Amino acid sequence: MIDKLTYSERQSASFILVAVAVVGLLMAAFGNSNQLGVHGVIVMIFAAALLYPVLSAIYAPEPVEDREASYYDDPIKVGIVLAMAWAIFGMFMGVWVAAQLAWPNLAFDAAWSTFGRLRPTHTSGIIFGFGGNALIATSFHVVQRTSRARLAGQVSPWFVLFGYNLFCVLAVSGYFIGVTQSKEYAEAEWYADLWLVVVWVTYFILYLRTLARRKEPHIYVANWYFMAFILVVAMLHIVNNLAIPIAWSSAKSYTIWPGVQDAMVQWWYGHNAVAFFLTAGFLGMLYYYLPVRAQRPIFSYRLSILSFWGIVFFYMWAGSHHLHYTALPHWVQTLGMTFSVMLLVPSWASAGNALLTLNGAWDRVRSDATLRFMMAAAVFYGLSTFEGSFLAIRPVNALSHYTDWTVGHVHAGALGWVALITFGSIYTLVPTLWKRERMYSAALIEWHFWLAIAGTLIYIFAMWNSGIIQGLMWRTYTGENTLAYSFVDSLVAMYPYYIARAFGGLLFLIGAAIGCYNIWMTVKAVPSTVPATPDAPETAAAVPGE
Amino acid sequence: MEVKEQDPVTGRETTGHEWNGIKELDTPVPRGILLFLIVTHIWAVAWWFFAPTWPLGTTYTKGLLGIDQRTTVEERVVEGQQARQDWMARIESEPYDQILADENLMQIVRSSGRQLFGDNCAACHGRDARGRANYPDLTDGDWIWGSGPEAIEQTMRVGVNTEHPESRIGQMPAFGRDGMLERDQVRAVAAYVYSLTHPEFSTPENVERIEAGQQVFAETCSACHGETGEGSAEAGAPNLTDNYWLYGGDLDTIIATVHGGRQGHMPTWDERLTNAEIRMLSLYVHDLGNRQP
Numbered sequence: 105m106i107d108k109l110t111y112s113e114r115q116s117a118s119f120i121l122v123a124v125a126v127v128g129l130l131m132a133a134f135g136n137s138n139q140l141g142v143h144g145v146i147v148m149i150f151a152a153a154l155l156y157p158v159l160s161a162i163y164a165p166e167p168v169e170d171r172e173a174s175y176y177d178d179p180i181k182v183g184i185v186l187a188m189a190w191a192i193f194g195m196f197m198g199v200w201v202a203a204q205l206a207w208p209n210l211a212f213d214a215a216w217s218t219f220g221r222l223r224p225t226h227t228s229g230i231i232f233g234f235g236g237n238a239l240i241a242t243s244f245h246v247v248q249r250t251s252r253a254r255l256a257g258q259v260s261p262w263f264v265l266f267g268y269n270l271f272c273v274l275a276v277s278g279y280f281i282g283v284t285q286s287k288e289y290a291e292a293e294w295y296a297d298l299w300l301v302v303v304w305v306t307y308f309i310l311y312l313r314t315l316a317r318r319k320e321p322h323i324y325v326a327n328w329y330f331m332a333f334i335l336v337v338a339m340l341h342i343v344n345n346l347a348i349p350i351a352w353s354s355a356k357s358y359t360i361w362p363g364v365q366d367a368m369v370q371w372w373y374g375h376n377a378v379a380f381f382l383t384a385g386f387l388g389m390l391y392y393y394l395p396v397r398a399q400r401p402i403f404s405y406r407l408s409i410l411s412f413w414g415i416v417f418f419y420m421w422a423g424s425h426h427l428h429y430t431a432l433p434h435w436v437q438t439l440g441m442t443f444s445v446m447l448l449v450p451s452w453a454s455a456g457n458a459l460l461t462l463n464g465a466w467d468r469v470r471s472d473a474t475l476r477f478m479m480a481a482a483v484f485y486g487l488s489t490f491e492g493s494f495l496a497i498r499p500v501n502a503l504s505h506y507t508d509w510t511v512g513h514v515h516a517g518a519l520g521w522v523a524l525i526t527f528g529s530i531y532t533l534v535p536t537l538w539k540r541e542r543m544y545s546a547a548l549i550e551w552h553f554w555l556a557i558a559g560t561l562i563y564i565f566a567m568w569n570s571g572i573i574q575g576l577m578w579r580t581y582t583g584e585n586t587l588a589y590s591f592v593d594s595l596v597a598m599y600p601y602y603i604a605r606a607f608g609g610l611l612f613l614i615g616a617a618i619g620c621y622n623i624w625m626t627v628k629a630v631p632s633t634v635p636a637t638p639d640a641p642e643t644a645a646a647v648p649g650e
Numbered sequence: 651m652e653v654k655e656q657d658p659v660t661g662r663e664t665t666g667h668e669w670n671g672i673k674e675l676d677t678p679v680p681r682g683i684l685l686f687l688i689v690t691h692i693w694a695v696a697w698w699f700f701a702p703t704w705p706l707g708t709t710y711t712k713g714l715l716g717i718d719q720r721t722t723v724e725e726r727v728v729e730g731q732q733a734r735q736d737w738m739a740r741i742e743s744e745p746y747d748q749i750l751a752d753e754n755l756m757q758i759v760r761s762s763g764r765q766l767f768g769d770n771c772a773a774c775h776g777r778d779a780r781g782r783a784n785y786p787d788l789t790d791g792d793w794i795w796g797s798g799p800e801a802i803e804q805t806m807r808v809g810v811n812t813e814h815p816e817s818r819i820g821q822m823p824a825f826g827r828d829g830m831l832e833r834d835q836v837r838a839v840a841a842y843v844y845s846l847t848h849p850e851f852s853t854p855e856n857v858e859r860i861e862a863g864q865q866v867f868a869e870t871c872s873a874c875h876g877e878t879g880e881g882s883a884e885a886g887a888p889n890l891t892d893n894y895w896l897y898g899g900d901l902d903t904i905i906a907t908v909h910g911g912r913q914g915h916m917p918t919w920d921e922r923l924t925n926a927e928i929r930m931l932s933l934y935v936h937d938l939g940n941r942q943p
Binding site (some may be wrong): 252410433446 | 713734772
């Protein structure tokens with residue numbers, strides 16, 4: 105992969121890595137033996153591990169071919185591998201914390217393995233590690249193909265990919281040693297957050313510059329969603345993470361937002377992380393890989409426009425529904441609730457547009473598990489967006505809030521929508537990228553599909569039951585106007601559902617492991633034939649008169 | 651450049667755009683979606699009229715219903731308090747004997763006390779109040795600090811070995827570790843205590859050890875546990891002649907107790923629960939112990 109870079113590009117890569125290592129050294133020196141120091145050492149190791157292959161090949165022959173005549177796929181391949189590695193890690197942590205809820209002794213009496221520390225390693229590992237890497241990889245793929253142009257940079261795609269993974273490593277390793285700013289889905293501390301800003305802005309510029317080089321008159325819908333994802337996540341990340349470190353030598357910082365404003369900013373961030381990271385980005389995936397796999401045109405361009413603008417506009421207002429019946433003023437709650445309900449139609453329009461695109465290809469949905477992954481993802485997307493709008497209604501939320509119903513809702517989205525669309529996209533993408541005719545085994549994709557579906561259904565049914573029982577127990581009064589159940593009573597009632605949930609998660613993990621094996625075997629297989637369809641950007645020479 | 655085509659499956663025209671083989675149909679937005687969009691918007695706008703919604707500088711639109719969650723919750727809390735007031739006041743002020751004699755009131759204690767016990771006491775004593783190793787069983791009718799709701803109330807208020815000025819102090823010294831008794835004496839006195847509840851242990855080969863232990867007991871232990879070993883609620887010294895054991899009644903555990911001592915801890919609830927709640931829990935716990943044969 106280094107051989108595709110010119111000498112000066114290898115030099116700039118080395119320069120960046122040395123600079124990162126120096127920052128790590130400074131962190132280690134200033135942090136001394138505290139958590140910042142530990143992270144300084146991790147940064148140095150990370151940079152050194154990447155510097156080694158670059159320096160060993162720095163005087164290797166330069167590429168002779170015209171790089172502009174081919175798409176830049178190396179960073180995408182690495183991104184797919186990283187996404188799958190994070191998937192296994194994150195899902196394993198998920199099964200572990202789920203099991204801890206049923207059998208608390210599985211924390212083994214250590215500090216690093218308590219529920220409070222492991223739980224964010226699961227959420228960050230899945231959302232940022234698995235989801236983020238999958239989004240970066242597929243966005244690089246989609247933007248090149250739909251623009252018929254190569255990525256606008258040789259080093260910057262690597263910088264985005266590895267820089268982002270450094271952020272993920274800092275975040276997740278921090279939780280084990282007790283580093284957190286106690287904001288859900290934004291637990292990473294100030295230095296990791298600052299680093300992510302640098303990486304993300306690079307990502308945004310790279311994406312814009314690539315789009316600017318496009319050889320198509322129009323920008324395809326998938327790119328609208330990827331652009332919304334990159335732009336809004338930058339905005340959310342910066343505003344929610346505004347914080348002041350207690351010292352430059354400390355990992356600890358305090359947010360600049362006071363009291364209920366902090367809660368509001370956090371859930372404006374939190375809900376839009378769901379909207380623009382876990383929805384918009386993955387809709388970008390859906391809009392490319394679903395029609396490609398189904399070989400059908402998108403059902404309605406007009407519906408795409410309606411749902412895109414509906415989604416990006418309404419989601420922005422919905423965050424306050426996470427704070428119903430709290431210190432947040434009533435009027436903010438009404439706004440959040442009403443916008444959440446208005447959001448339902450654009451969301452369903454997206455799901456419907458995806459499903460109606462399959463008209464004329466339903467026989468393939470039956471026979472092709474890869475396409476079925478994407479079909480099921482669209483169904484779960486519709487299901488969880490309906491559930492989300494429903495739970496945002498205040499009286500409904502009075503029952504569901506703080507219960508497992510919320511957890512079930514999130515996983516209907518995370519397992520059923522995000523993970524399924526990702527697996528469907530990856531199974532479509534891997535043979536294309538590695539120039540194979542097809543995946544190693546169609547039967548293993550079937551196994552993965554049914555394990556994932558069974559795991560998801562067991563999980564969400566367990567959490568629906570558990571959550572509704574919890575909510576009802578907490579609000580049941582005796583004839584004397586006192587609570588009928590203690591909190592412990594509700595925990596006892598949860599026990600069977602917690603076991604079922606851990607089991608559902610385990611099935612999902614096994615499916616993902618099968619997926620990894622299948623991808624590995626596909627990559628290992630010797631290519632039989634050169635693909636018949638040309639897969640290259642349009643160069644200036646090929647388009648006369650441009 | 652843009653070539654519109656007819657899709658053979660749906661009969662619709664494409665928009666003429668194409669990206670790497672992906673095309674789009676020019677299908678109009680289905681009427682159902684537009685209708686649904688209108689319905690959700692009407693629902694939302696109606697809410698804006700009825701409930702507080704839009705900020706206006708330093709104030710906000712109050713809504714036609716005049717509701718606000720803060721006043722709603724305050725009203726509900728007052729309503730609940732009023733509904734509980736009658737029986738709560740009685741539990742708080744009437745003498746225990748009078749309450750115990752009133753079967754209706756005791757029913758309330760049993761149903762409402764259970765939830766209170768679950769939220770405050772079950773973490774140590776268990777949901778069924780049967781305790782576990784090192785945490786006393788409250789259902790067995792055996793009371794270290796004395797029986798009856800008054801004694802239970804006192805234990806709850808001041809706790810055991812707490813910083814409360816009137817805390818109950820239950821200190822079993824570490825006789826072995828702190829060198830007050832020799833190793834042999836510890837083993838002997840443990841054997842004696844064990845034999846109190848296990849007569850079959852007094853076999854000829856153990857008799858000598860047990861008698862030596864009895865001697866040590868009379869000199870060292872009887873101050874708190876009494877000459878016969880029946881204990882003292884005053885000192886929080888448990889009865890050693892019955893079969894209720896807080897830390898375990900096998901010989902090894904008794905040796906460990908005499909060697910290392912025991913200083914249990916029960917928190918004080920004076921500041922955490924209201925008067926009525928403490929009295930209700932005292933009755934509830936007393937009642938649990940009484941229900942045992």
